[in-house]
Amino acid sequence: MKSGFLQPQTGGLVALAALMALLPLLITSDLYFNVANNVGIRALLCLGLSLLLGFAGQISLGHAGFFAIGAYSSALLTSRLDWPVPVALLAGASLCALIALIIGRSILRLRGHLLAMATLAMGSMIYIILNQNVALFGGPDGISVKPFEVGGFRLQGGLQWYIAICCALLAGTWLALNLVNSPIGRALVAIKGSEVAAEVSGVDIARYKLLIFVVSAVYASVAGSIFAHYTEFITPGEAELLYSFEMLIIVLLGGMGSIYGAIVGAAILMSLPHLLTWFHDYETLVFGMVLVFTVLFLPRGLLPTLQQRWRKRGG
């Protein structure tokens, strides 16, 4: 059993919340708030993929597409139809869930590289549609998005956004932890271990795989909606394959099968390019190297490896 400080449900969440509360004491400028906010959005996005890849063992190379669907839904529904921000966000998430449900039903029976190709195709198709349909989606130039406004209150400045994003991330983490520690979570881990063994033990693998695929799509969509309102400008580029790869890197670096790992991975990978200006030219190379080194030397990921080391020292 996991024990003490890092016990998932309570200890970890309290620690995460405390860390989030302390961080503004160190942050002095909006520039750093911007870094923290981008980390938060990316972490929320990757929580979903972590559930799918890390717990259920199903790869997706198309999750950037769901992120983009969320972002574009929020952008278009708030500006063209004047829907309130939260309603647009929920509508985007529902649309994503529906798309994930329809696509997932057919492609989730594929395995290994076939599932990789199918999800990649899904993401690419979303990218192409956003890119080519200029009348509806604004085409390659992208579109501007209304600011985040609920009932006359508008989120402004780094700190306000920071608080909002932290709340969203905490809620997302709490939900993910509960999911993982429920019978559903155990079924998913069984599927990851062996689909045949899980099925023989009475796990309805098709249903659980579909469920977690939909959940992870909703995470991506909500993160996309928040991102759209935060940056106030989005392009079809958000759906690109490279961003799906980036999500994979974050999940692997943090640790497959670790909810907090997704947050740690996002914190490391997303703060680098923002904090180091010289980094820009080397970004692609470093991201690739992080993935290669993680797979070669840290196959379990950063957080699980560290946790194991602590436990050894403690015990």
Place this chain on the structure above:
Amino acid sequence: MDGFLQLAISGVAMGSIYALVGLGYALIYNASHVVNLAQGEFVMLGGMGAVSLAGLGMPLPVAMFLAVVGTSVVGLLMARLTIEPRRQAPVLTLMLLTIGLGIVFRGIAMLLWDKEVHTLAPIGSGELIQVMGVTIVPQTLWVIGLMIVAVVAVDSFFRRSRHGKAILAAAAHPMAAQLFGIKIDVVLRWSFTLSAFLGGLAGVLVTPLTFTSYDVGLNLGVKGFSAAIIGGMGNGLGAVVGGLLLGLTESMAAGYLSSSYKDLIALLVILAVMLLAPQGIFGARHKERV
């Protein structure tokens, strides 16, 4: 009819490129069950390498040859330094590793060269050929011709040479092959080198037609991946046919349906193949044989 022929020729030319990349996927998958998603980067390395070497003043054929050889060496090093040490890892892990390596290649190419678009002079004359109302860029004929030569050469490599037979044996039954003294590591190296060779060749051939830059590998890698899947992963001939079909699909979709959605249509076709025949279009025959 003329329009159809025109589309068919450009489709077969692009399809030949996809076929070469797809064949690379099939070779590596056959030998090791690794799906090498860095395969497209070999195409980029071949093309960019040839552009650089030609820029140094080398004659075109020499530049192309050296670029292809250089790419093969990259493939060999990739197998030796990264795949071999983790050969026992799950297939999913190795696929993620190749994604990482692909990104690394792209990052290095960006630093080594630049973000500009480059081109290469075509082989032979650039004069257009008019046949039966169809205009042919000579380079497309070179692409198709050399693809056929490469496929025949690969085929005879597997039939005639010791190393080729060793790869086939290792693919059929790794354990038995090892008992007969075939070194799996050597097989792995050969398959990566050969795949990189084919990718590099595709790169030098396609560059005069469609240009190249540090980031073309991703797209071409996906196309080759699709070709290999359409033909049934691990089936060399299938990958070649899959590549040609993919090229034709794209070209016909662009000509008759919509040029902006040609990639989308191709993706739909790939999805349909995967869902209706997950073993690829040659899969059924395979099963019967077993």
